[in-house]
Amino acid sequence: MKRWKPPQHILGALTIFDGRSGARGVLLKLCIAASLLWMFGGTAGALDWPVAKKVLTATFGENRWNHFHDGIDIGGGNQQVHPSADGEIIFRFEEGSDSRDLPTGLGSFLVLQNTSEFRTLYAHFQKGTMISDKTSVTTGDVLGIVGDTGDSLGSHLHFSVIDTKKGEYLNPLTLLPPLEDTQSPVISSVSLEQNKKSVALGSPMSIPAGKTSLLATVYDPSQYVDYYNPMAPFEIDAAVNGQQLFKITYDRLKAKDGKMYLQPSDGRTFDNYYVATWQVRLGTFELKPGDARIVVTAHDFSGNESSRSYDLTVPAAESGSGATGAGG
Ligand SMILES: [Zn+2]
Numbered sequence: 001m002k003r004w005k006p007p008q009h010i011l012g013a014l015t016i017f018d019g020r021s022g023a024r025g026v027l028l029k030l031c032i033a034a035s036l037l038w039m040f041g042g043t044a045g046a047l048d049w050p051v052a053k054k055v056l057t058a059t060f061g062e063n064r065w066n067h068f069h070d071g072i073d074i075g076g077g078n079q080q081v082h083p084s085a086d087g088e089i090i091f092r093f094e095e096g097s098d099s100r101d102l103p104t105g106l107g108s109f110l111v112l113q114n115t116s117e118f119r120t121l122y123a124h125f126q127k128g129t130m131i132s133d134k135t136s137v138t139t140g141d142v143l144g145i146v147g148d149t150g151d152s153l154g155s156h157l158h159f160s161v162i163d164t165k166k167g168e169y170l171n172p173l174t175l176l177p178p179l180e181d182t183q184s185p186v187i188s189s190v191s192l193e194q195n196k197k198s199v200a201l202g203s204p205m206s207i208p209a210g211k212t213s214l215l216a217t218v219y220d221p222s223q224y225v226d227y228y229n230p231m232a233p234f235e236i237d238a239a240v241n242g243q244q245l246f247k248i249t250y251d252r253l254k255a256k257d258g259k260m261y262l263q264p265s266d267g268r269t270f271d272n273y274y275v276a277t278w279q280v281r282l283g284t285f286e287l288k289p290g291d292a293r294i295v296v297t298a299h300d301f302s303g304n305e306s307s308r309s310y311d312l313t314v315p316a317a318e319s320g321s322g323a324t325g326a327g328g
Pocket residue numbers: 058069071072073157158159
C-alpha cells in the first residue's frame with residue numbers, strides 16, 4: 001500500500017533551473033547537482049516502479065514523428081504491471097478483434113486517478129490480461145501483463161503521469177526511484193542556421209554575424225538497450241562566450257491551445273523543436289561580431305554530462321544580409 005506524495009516540491013526544485021537569463025554554467029551545474037541530490041535524497045520515489053524488471057527503452061520528450069513522447073517505455077519481458085500509487089481506475093480500454101472498436105495507439109490501456117490532481121496511465125497490455133474485477137486498486141494489485149497491443153514495436157509498458165490541474169504530462173523519471181545509467185549523452189553534431197542555410201560546426205571556423213539558429217543532434221545511449229534506439233536526454237543547454245543562451249529541460253509537457261509544449265515558458269512545440277529524429281532547434285539568437293565560443297552541454301536524468309565547444313570568428317555581417325532584430 002502506497003499513498004501518492006504530491007510532487008509539487010519536486011516541481012519546485014526543478015524551477016530552480018528553469019530561468020535561463022543571466023545564469024552561469026557553473027552555478028547551473030551546481031543547481032542541477034543539488035536538485036538531483038535533493039530529489040534522490042528526499043522525494044524520488046513519490047511513485048513506485050510499476051514493474052519489477054526495469055529496462056528503460058524510451059524516455060520523456062522523445063521525437064515520435066509528429067509529437068513528443070509523453071511518458072517512458074519500460075521493457076523487461078511480459079511481466080506483471082502494478083499501480084505506481086493507489087488509485088481508482090477511471091478509464092479502461094481493451095483492444096478487441098472487433099473492427100468497431102475504437103482504434104488507439106495505446107492498445108489495451110488503463111488510467112488511474114491517484115489523487116484529485118494526478119493520474120497515471122499504463123498502456124500496451126497483453127490482450128485479455130487487464131484487471132476487470134475491481135476499480136479501487138493498491139500498489140499490491142496486478143493491473144495486467146506487459147504486452148504489445150496498439151502502436152508498439154515490441155513488448156513494453158508505456159507509462160505516463162498526468163497533472164490534470166495544470167494540464168501537464170510530467171516526466172515519470174522525476175517521480176520514480178532512481179535508475180542507474182552509466183552512459184553519458186552523445187552530442188553528435190552542432191549546427192548554425194542563417195537565412196535557412198545550415199552549417200555543421202567544427203573548430204575553428206568563420207561565421208558571419210546576424211540572426212542565427214542553434215541546432216544540435218543529441219541522444220542518450222543506455223546500457224539497457226543494445227539495439228538501435230537511443231533515448232532523449234534530460235536537459236540541453238547552450239552558451240555563447242560563457243553567457244547562457246538556451247536551456248531545455250525535459251521535465252514536463254504542457255497542453256495549451258490543442259498543442260503540446262516542451263518547457264512551456266519557452267513555447268517549444270514539436271514542430272518548432274524537432275528538425276530530425278535526434279536533431280533539435282535550441283533557439284535563435286543574434287551572433288555578434290568578434291570571437292565566439294559556443295558550448296552545448298547535455299545531461300541525462302542520472303546526471304551524466306557531455307559537452308562540445310566550438311571557437312568561431314565572427315566578421316561583421318555585410319549590410320543587407322538580414323542581420324537585424326534583437327534575436328532571442
Ligand atoms: Zn511510450
